[in-house]
Amino acid sequence: MGNGISGHCLCGNVAYEYLGEVGPAGYCHCEDCRRCTGSAFNISVRFDASKFRIISGDPKGFTKLGESGNELTRHFCPECGSPLFTSSPRHPDCVYVKAGSLDDPTLVRPEHQSWTASAVSWSRIEREIASFAKGST
Ligand SMILES: [Zn+2]
Numbered sequence: 001m002g003n004g005i006s007g008h009c010l011c012g013n014v015a016y017e018y019l020g021e022v023g024p025a026g027y028c029h030c031e032d033c034r035r036c037t038g039s040a041f042n043i044s045v046r047f048d049a050s051k052f053r054i055i056s057g058d059p060k061g062f063t064k065l066g067e068s069g070n071e072l073t074r075h076f077c078p079e080c081g082s083p084l085f086t087s088s089p090r091h092p093d094c095v096y097v098k099a100g101s102l103d104d105p106t107l108v109r110p111e112h113q114s115w116t117a118s119a120v121s122w123s124r125i126e127r128e129i130a131s132f133a134k135g136s137t
């Protein structure tokens with residue numbers, strides 16, 4: 001522990017620390033990201049794998065070939081199911097951390113989006129939609 005960047009899952013069982021530079025964030029619209037997040041798209045931040053470590057809990061990994069043909073392992077909390085990060089043998093030097101798991105969300109700087117051909121129409125929030133600053137009424 002130190003002055004690193006930290007993050008954790010919803011229940012707090014799995015926590016991580018990162019002592020490197022925060023890479024750019026990217027949106028991914030692929031079908032696998034839609035399914036594993038349960039949302040319209042995934043947003044992940046690139047971290048240097050050698051400076052990233054799990055400091056509590058034991059995330060479970062699920063490996064699947066992506067639409068790209070690359071093997072991806074998605075790591076998540078076995079207690080609450082929160083998706084936490086993705087790793088790939090093709091890029092062993094990096095981990096792609098789910099943006100929403102960071103304790104300081106202001107560190108997230110999206111610079112690109114990928115698999116836009118798979119994007120769903122509801123990935124964009126229309127300005128006119130009913131909006132509530134707090135809660136849902
Ligand atoms: Zn959890």
Ligand SMILES: [Zn+2]
Pocket residue numbers: 028029030031032033034042115
């Ligand atoms: Zn994806």
